[in-house]
Amino acid sequence: MDGSLSGLGDISTPGRVAGPDEGVTAQELALATRNHGLPLEALRYEVTPPGLHYVLVHYDIPATEADGWRLTVGGRVLRPLTLDLDALRARPAVTRRVTLECAGNGRARLTPRPVSQPWLDEAVGTADWTGVPLAELLAEAGIAEDAAEAVFTGADHGIERGVEQDYRRALPLATAADPARDVLVAYAMNGAPLPPQHGSPLRLVVPGWYGMAHVKWLRDITLTPTPYTGFQQSVAYRVRQAAEDPGEPVTLIAPRALMVPPGFPDFMSRTRVVRPGRVPLTGRAWSGHGPITRVEVSEDGGAVWTDAELHRDPDHPWAWTAWRTTWTATPGLRHLTVRATDARGNVQPMTQPWNRGGFANNHVQRVEVLCTPATTETAPAATETAPAATGTTPAATETTPAATEPRSARPPA
Amino acid sequence: MDGSLSGLGDISTPGRVAGPDEGVTAQELALATRNHGLPLEALRYEVTPPGLHYVLVHYDIPATEADGWRLTVGGRVLRPLTLDLDALRARPAVTRRVTLECAGNGRARLTPRPVSQPWLDEAVGTADWTGVPLAELLAEAGIAEDAAEAVFTGADHGIERGVEQDYRRALPLATAADPARDVLVAYAMNGAPLPPQHGSPLRLVVPGWYGMAHVKWLRDITLTPTPYTGFQQSVAYRVRQAAEDPGEPVTLIAPRALMVPPGFPDFMSRTRVVRPGRVPLTGRAWSGHGPITRVEVSEDGGAVWTDAELHRDPDHPWAWTAWRTTWTATPGLRHLTVRATDARGNVQPMTQPWNRGGFANNHVQRVEVLCTPATTETAPAATETAPAATGTTPAATETTPAATEPRSARPPA
Known part of the structure; x- marks a missing residue:
């Protein structure tokens, strides 16, 4: 093996904040070119069209197949379930229009800047999610008396801050099992099967919560009697001032x-x-x-x-x-x-x-x-004209300072 | 007006390259959070699923409507055309699978870095585009004997490097009117109407050319007798060493x-x-x-x-x-x-x-x-375990250095 190698710790380092004059780093840029926000003009759409909804993927988009996909519901339940897509689709479908925002939205505007996915303002989107109410699945499985939380596991696998993991998050049963909270196990987005980057074939949708709770590529739900303390619950997604603070959990979306x-x-x-x-x-x-x-x-x-x-x-x-x-x-x-x-x-x-x-x-x-002013003497800028179909040079004004519309009758100074 | 205002030139400055140690700037980041590449694991798909194909929008995605949209074909033609979507869809449809790459792909890896959309490697995608061959539309309109180029105008409007403009690019007729080049006026992507960010309701597709030629939100085609010298042709999209060089035009995609x-x-x-x-x-x-x-x-x-x-x-x-x-x-x-x-x-x-x-x-x-080595003594890293449904702490290994799979029989040193 390479002498330079000393292990996973070298490629997966602790979280940090940027130095006082440190520009956006190559690693942050690599995340920014993969993930994307809502172009803000797309706020014009009540339901965000496919491809414009924000996307944040921790590891890789896994190579999932709807055929053969199984969702298991186990742990502190009375009747463990194993459900395929047909079994979920056979149940009465519920559709909820949900606005989803990434918990890290706005991060890149902080000083000092936490070094992670560098969102500005745009990590948001709204979709119509269709699926089965989680409360119904949990009622069907039967919640054991000592169950306290539901832990959701996705199929995306990677390393984060030194911890190898499948993406995994928990919800208290007070949220997960409450029909009024409208938590869904969703198999469709805007009337079509989930796209790969939004969790195909199954994801959790937790209305009102930041995106980290909406576990994508959902493959397992386990009820536990004690609070879950995995990486995404106890290390990441905490509001803290210093690395050693336990911090407060990130939950509901702020206005x-x-x-x-x-x-x-x-x-x-x-x-x-x-x-x-x-x-x-x-x-x-x-x-x-x-x-x-x-x-x-x-x-x-x-x-x-x-x-x-x-x-x-x-x-x-x-x-x-x-x-x-x-x-x-x-x-x-x-x-x-x-x-x-x-x-x-x-x-x-x-x-x-x-x-x-x-x-x-x-x-x-x-x-x-x-x-811009109504007259243009203080605003010199070129305006490109439509191409000319005559023999003259089609875009002569481009290299000449000229008025923007509405045009000034006065020639440029 | 504000005393600080001196015009559009202040908000739209000339192109520049980054300083020797200049990190990615806030302006580059704002482009990177709007536009996005293909997450490289999505290379697994022969046809890129919706939302994973790269997107580069110069200005805003315009608020277009398919109803009432008109494509005009004019300039040096014998019979000018005005076509709505129904008129285009009534013609025999042609579908071409085309790999499209942004001309700026790889830009952020250059030293010094040109300050613009900061792509690394991922500005690519492949789609099935359906529409009408441009060569057929031009034949129908009748190409005047002195026509040399076709100029394509999109509905996206903005300012770039001091020039206010609609996005506009030209092709030589040797390309535009050659049926073998398969240039399309496309109204569908992967069997569905074009999404807003890919040019809804109409775009040009120019197989083999970098993305800047594939004019989105296409509203006009004008044939001209002289080479088009507009901003996107003569200022942008030139390979040059210095700002004052005329440079060479960017055309076909390099391997x-x-x-x-x-x-x-x-x-x-x-x-x-x-x-x-x-x-x-x-x-x-x-x-x-x-x-x-x-x-x-x-x-x-x-x-x-x-x-x-x-x-x-x-x-x-x-x-x-x-x-x-x-x-x-x-x-x-x-x-x-x-x-x-x-x-x-x-x-x-x-x-x-x-x-x-x-x-x-x-x-x-x-x-x-x-x-990673087969044994783990040199690779300490925590591995998260599945949640436990018993009363014990579910993720005790997280805070303890532990083996990654395959597990070592030896305890960590």
């Missing part, structure tokens, strides 16, 4: 509002451009703690707030709430901010309290918008 | 092979772990210049190469070619490398020639693999 960035973007800076006048602002807001009761927008960084109209769909209590308002844009560089409040009185913070893993962040979104 | 990373990964480092013994290695290879004729794998960084078996499907000449071989893993840290050769004799380089925009890279893929 968050996001806006569809108005106008159009610059490719590289993603700064938005709008024309002066009334600009509709729309977006969505959600909380795992209860209904969204208020969404406010500010154009001045939070000095003055304007209430947005909310459009909640009572048929979909676990899905995000649409909001809209109108902003009167005047020339200048603006910083739009949006914040949500939920029925429990939780409000998004303007500055994010820090935690070492970068979990459960819900600081307000800030969108930089340049409102 | 590349990628491997499904073997074994299982560490979450953060993405380093792979395998057990000693025979390990199947599989992957796919492609080139826009012609069929793949050879794929070779090395376990020692390129000193010794082993030929892989190729499995080309003659029904799908524009799609990637599957390859496979077997590697005998022995304990140690290994660097697997794979390289492809095409029928034109193009071979992937071991070190990438640099260019300022980071286009058309095709350096070999390198995969770091740790083969």
Whole structure:
């Protein structure tokens, strides 16, 4: 063997935070190119189209097959179950529209930055999940009197911070077995079989909880009499200030509002451009703690707030709430901010309290918008014209500073 | 207006390369969280499932509607056309399986790093695209004698390097109008209407060319008598050494092979772990210049190469070619490398020639693999066990260094 090798500890190191001026690392980039967020303009869709819903995969997407897949339900149950897909599909199907957010959303905006999947604001999505209520499966299996938790095991296998593991998480039975919590063993997303990256053929859906609870590629449910202390429960997904703190578990989603960035973007800076006048602002807001009761927008960084109209769909209590308002844009560089409040009185913070893993962040979104002046003498920029079908050079204005629409009658200075 | 505002030039700056020790910037990260690559384990699928195909969107995904969408064909044609989706679907449908790669794939591995979408190796995917051959539409419109190029305009609008524009690219008619090149105006991907991020409701598909040619949200085709010199043709997508060089245009895809990373990964480092013994290695290879004729794998960084078996499907000449071989893993840290050769004799380089925009890279893929020893005394790492249904603590081994499978009979030192 190589003399340089000293074991798995060399390739799987403890969690850390970035140094004061440390840019995003190659390892964080490798995660960012694999996993992806919701492009924020896709907030326009009430149900996120396939491929736009956020995806976070800890290890590899496993090579699963629906044929032959078995879900076992065991441990502290009276009648252990082994179910294939047909057996699950034969039961009455339940569909729930659920907004799902990654527990690490917003991590890359923290200072210092916890080094992990580097989300900004976009690790969210909403889907219609179809499956069997977990409460019904547990009732069928019969919960032993001393059972306290349900432990869910996925088929994805890897190493994390030195621990080799299948991805595994637990829920207290107070959540797992409560029909009102609507926990599902889901086999369909938006009316189609689960895509590979969303847990094909089976996943858990836990409405209101951050994504880590929604175990994908679900193959086993084991009821236990004592709290589960595995890696993803006791090491990862804890809100803590220092590595040695036990910390608090990450559970329900904190309230968050996001806006569809108005106008159009610059490719590289993603700064938005709008024309002066009334600009509709729309977006969505959600909380795992209860209904969204208020969404406010500010154009001045939070000095003055304007209430947005909310459009909640009572048929979909676990899905995000649409909001809209109108902003009167005047020339200048603006910083739009949006914040949500939920029925429990939780409000998004303007500055994010820090935690070492970068979990459960819900600081307000800030969108930089340049409102261009009605006349253009201070805003030189080239505008590309449509191709000419005549013999002249088709895009002569590209190399000449020219007005953006609406065009100025005055030639560029 | 704000005194700080001096115009669009402030939010849309010229292209640049990163400084010697400059980590990935916040702007690059914002692109990386929006756009996404193919998770490399998804190379296992001949046709990439929805949501796993790479996506690169320059501006926003536009809010398009198939109802009422019109494609215009004009300029130097004899009979201008205006076609809706029904008119396109009424024509004989053609389906082509096409491997598509972003022209910027590999950019983030260059030194110095061009600052743009920071791809590593994964900006690729293969889909079955269904639509109408462009050559047939052009024949129907009648190509004027002096027409030289077809210019394609999408509905996505933004600013890039100071130029406000709709996304627009041209093809020489020698390509656009040649039935043998199989250029399609496509309305379906893998048998379903195009998803929003892949150009709904219409896009161009140009087999063998890098992604920038496959104009999404296609709304206009204009034939011109002179070469098109718009931003995406003459400024972007050129292979150049310095900003002032005219450079060479990016066109056909250079050969590349990628491997499904073997074994299982560490979450953060993405380093792979395998057990000693025979390990199947599989992957796919492609080139826009012609069929793949050879794929070779090395376990020692390129000193010794082993030929892989190729499995080309003659029904799908524009799609990637599957390859496979077997590697005998022995304990140690290994660097697997794979390289492809095409029928034109193009071979992937071991070190990438640099260019300022980071286009058309095709350096070999390198995969770091740790083969664990059969015994474990040099590889201390915890292994998580399944949850216990008894009253004992379920995961006691997590905090104790323990053997990875296969387990050693010897206790940890």
